[in-house]
Amino acid sequence: MAKEYVNMRNLRFVLHEVFAAENFSKNPYYADYTKEVIDMTIDTAKKLGDDLFFPIYTEMDKKKPHLENGVVTVHDDVRKIMDAMGEGGWIAAPASAEEGGQQMPGTLYAAANFIFHAANTSAASYFGLTTGSSDLIRTFGSKELNETYVPHMDSGKWQGTMALTEPDAGSSLGDITTSAEPNADGTYTIKGQKIFISAGDYHSAENVVHLMLAKIKGGPVGVKGISLFVVPKYRPENGKLVNNDVISAGVFGKMGMKGCPILHLSMGEADNCKGWLVGEPHKGLSYMFKMMNGARISVGMMSTALCSAAYHASLEYCNERPQGRPVSNKDPLVPQSLIIEYADVKRMLLFQKAITEGCLSFVTQCAYYSDMEKISEGAEKEKYNLLLNLLTPIAKAYPSEMSVLSTSAAVQTLGGAGYCDDFPLEQYFRDTRINPIYEGTTGIQAMDLLGRKIPMKMGQGLMLYAAEINQTIAEAAGIESLKTHAENLAKAMQKLTEVTMKLMGLAQSQAPEVFLADATLFLENAGIVSIAWQWLKMGIVAQKAVGTANGDEKNFYEGKLAAMNYFFLYELPKSAALCERLLSDNRLTLEVKKEYIN
Numbered sequence: 001m002a003k004e005y006v007n008m009r010n011l012r013f014v015l016h017e018v019f020a021a022e023n024f025s026k027n028p029y030y031a032d033y034t035k036e037v038i039d040m041t042i043d044t045a046k047k048l049g050d051d052l053f054f055p056i057y058t059e060m061d062k063k064k065p066h067l068e069n070g071v072v073t074v075h076d077d078v079r080k081i082m083d084a085m086g087e088g089g090w091i092a093a094p095a096s097a098e099e100g101g102q103q104m105p106g107t108l109y110a111a112a113n114f115i116f117h118a119a120n121t122s123a124a125s126y127f128g129l130t131t132g133s134s135d136l137i138r139t140f141g142s143k144e145l146n147e148t149y150v151p152h153m154d155s156g157k158w159q160g161t162m163a164l165t166e167p168d169a170g171s172s173l174g175d176i177t178t179s180a181e182p183n184a185d186g187t188y189t190i191k192g193q194k195i196f197i198s199a200g201d202y203h204s205a206e207n208v209v210h211l212m213l214a215k216i217k218g219g220p221v222g223v224k225g226i227s228l229f230v231v232p233k234y235r236p237e238n239g240k241l242v243n244n245d246v247i248s249a250g251v252f253g254k255m256g257m258k259g260c261p262i263l264h265l266s267m268g269e270a271d272n273c274k275g276w277l278v279g280e281p282h283k284g285l286s287y288m289f290k291m292m293n294g295a296r297i298s299v300g301m302m303s304t305a306l307c308s309a310a311y312h313a314s315l316e317y318c319n320e321r322p323q324g325r326p327v328s329n330k331d332p333l334v335p336q337s338l339i340i341e342y343a344d345v346k347r348m349l350l351f352q353k354a355i356t357e358g359c360l361s362f363v364t365q366c367a368y369y370s371d372m373e374k375i376s377e378g379a380e381k382e383k384y385n386l387l388l389n390l391l392t393p394i395a396k397a398y399p400s401e402m403s404v405l406s407t408s409a410a411v412q413t414l415g416g417a418g419y420c421d422d423f424p425l426e427q428y429f430r431d432t433r434i435n436p437i438y439e440g441t442t443g444i445q446a447m448d449l450l451g452r453k454i455p456m457k458m459g460q461g462l463m464l465y466a467a468e469i470n471q472t473i474a475e476a477a478g479i480e481s482l483k484t485h486a487e488n489l490a491k492a493m494q495k496l497t498e499v500t501m502k503l504m505g506l507a508q509s510q511a512p513e514v515f516l517a518d519a520t521l522f523l524e525n526a527g528i529v530s531i532a533w534q535w536l537k538m539g540i541v542a543q544k545a546v547g548t549a550n551g552d553e554k555n556f557y558e559g560k561l562a563a564m565n566y567f568f569l570y571e572l573p574k575s576a577a578l579c580e581r582l583l584s585d586n587r588l589t590l591e592v593k594k595e596y597i598n
């Protein structure tokens with residue numbers, strides 16, 4: 001087992017030196033979150049990570065959940081972790097004090113979640129899902145629903161889930177068939193099947209509260225007919241909890257995230273499953289979407305967390321593993337070199353560092369916009385809203401796709417040992433593979449970015465994004481050592497704008513399939529540009545600090561500059577090739593007949 005999974009010095013750098021998160025305390029809503037409180041919060045998260053999450057990371061993978069006689073058994077420590085997260089106020093942390101929360105800035109909550117997920121992403125999923133689902137009830141549910149469910153969920157005793165997916169409706173939620181029939185008492189009778197529901201049931205949860213999408217009989221077809229319900233495993237009745245006819249029909253075997261089960265749930269087999277409408281009828285998907293920004297940014301953060309853990313594990317190995325000798329000195333009498341001495345191994349480590357730290361900064365940027373939106377008014381609020389909306393699909397998809405490559409590079413740095421389960425690398429690689437799939441696949445995020453977010457409000461989001469990047473470029477251009485990177489980022493941004501104009505032109509003149517055909521490449525390019533922007537931002541801070549730093553601090557800032565250089569020299573050039581492809585009029589993927597690839 002590796003010894004470390006996050007770099008706390010780097011987390012402080014991002015929070016304090018790049019985003020000055022302590023400035024949130026100037027706003028009355030976040031007044032408690034001074035620098036000391038921020039540091040104390042992440043130190044507490046790290047201690048929880050060290051004591052509760054990290055020690056059972058591989059054990060949870062090996063002792064995977066199973067279903068027997070209707071009971072889903074998970075690792076015993078899940079209870080301990082949920083209790084600790086409830087007692088520590090972590091589940092309700094983002095909620096207002098009035099609602100029983102901690103009013104924690106999203107920027108800080110994201111940093112704490114980065115630690116928990118790096119320590120043990122399966123274990124962290126249980127409480128993350130509960131936070132998301134209790135937040136839905138809090139925001140859109142009635143007073144009665146709030147009083148009945150939220151306190152139990154916030155305490156960690158009742159598990160929350162998001163129950164959307166069905167056997168024939170994953171990306172296309174408009175096709176769900178789970179039905180809801182109104183009853184005279186104001187409840188609904190629920191009937192249907194849900195699959196892949198994370199933490200959908202387990203032995204040590206006193207109750208499971210599903211935030212479930214279903215269609216009210218007789219309502220509009222498609223997405224306009226989707227409503228949101230609270231469907232508990234046990235429903236409160238006359239002061240007792242009674243069975244609500246939600247059956248755990250199966251636990252799926254899966255590639256990773258084995259510590260957290262995904263359930264096949266069957267509702268209403270005995271016609272006795274009741275649901276409670278959240279908010280208004282037929283608005284279910286819009287409620288889900290309002291929460292989706294947070295959930296998607298969380299997936300970006302979870303992916304980054306796994307990059308971080310894998311990076312640390314591979315780094316540790318490379319510092320200890322002797323193998324071979326440099327090409328310039330093959331003398332067998334000379335002791336073997338540590339593999340960290342070789343350029344190709346350094347390349348793999350720099351790649352991981354550049355992705356981990358670049359994505360951490362980018363996802364934090366999105367959380368920062370979310371906080372700024374919350375505490376701003378008028379035009380400022382609108383600005384942050386547009387930026388957040390534009391960047392959310394990128395923050396979800398790019399770190400998740402890159403986490404697959406970054407954890408794969410971590411496996412590679414260990415050679416054969418990376419493939420074997422004595423080391424956690426193969427687990428990090430398996431665990432992160434879900435991130436580009438759930439909360440909307442990369443393909444769906446890409447269509448959201450290009451088809452909805454770019455054209456939104458006549459392209460205002462893109463203009464604001466360009467303005468933010470240009471501000472960083474202007475600052476970097478005034479620092480001699482960063483001038484070339486600033487110029488290269490400016491060129492990449494110009495090209496991104498050119499591609500966007502061309503695709504928006506196609507959107508006017510051709511079927512939507514044409515301009516959306518390579519949306520995933522468009523998103524990848526936007527991801528590269530966004531991470532380059534973050535690296536330039538970090539580079540400015542590092543360049544200003546490195547001159548007066550000594551010892552470990554000097555190495556820290558030099559390391560920042562090296563990883564920035566890596567991203568600009570090895571990753572940013574990929575943007576040009578993607579743009580060339582996006583500007584081409586060749587329509588291979590649209591036109592190729594399915595018979596040719598069968």
Ligand SMILES: Cc1cc2nc3c(=O)[nH]c(=O)nc-3n(C[C@H](O)[C@H](O)[C@H](O)COP(=O)(O)OP(=O)(O)OC[C@H]3O[C@@H](n4cnc5c(N)ncnc54)[C@H](O)[C@@H]3O)c2cc1C
Binds near residue numbers: 164172197262434438
């Ligand atoms: C470990 C795990 C945990 C999960 N947890 C939950 C959970 O807690 N709650 C929940 O509700 N769901 C959950 N899911 C389900 C997950 O959200 C879905 O698997 C995901 O949304 C994709 O849906 P799908 O599997 O039906 O794939 P599909 O929608 O069938 O997609 C298959 C492929 O086709 C592409 N595709 C689909 N439609 C289009 C289109 N119109 N245009 C272009 N390409 C398209 C997709 O991008 C993808 O590559 C989980 C899944 C897993 C594996």
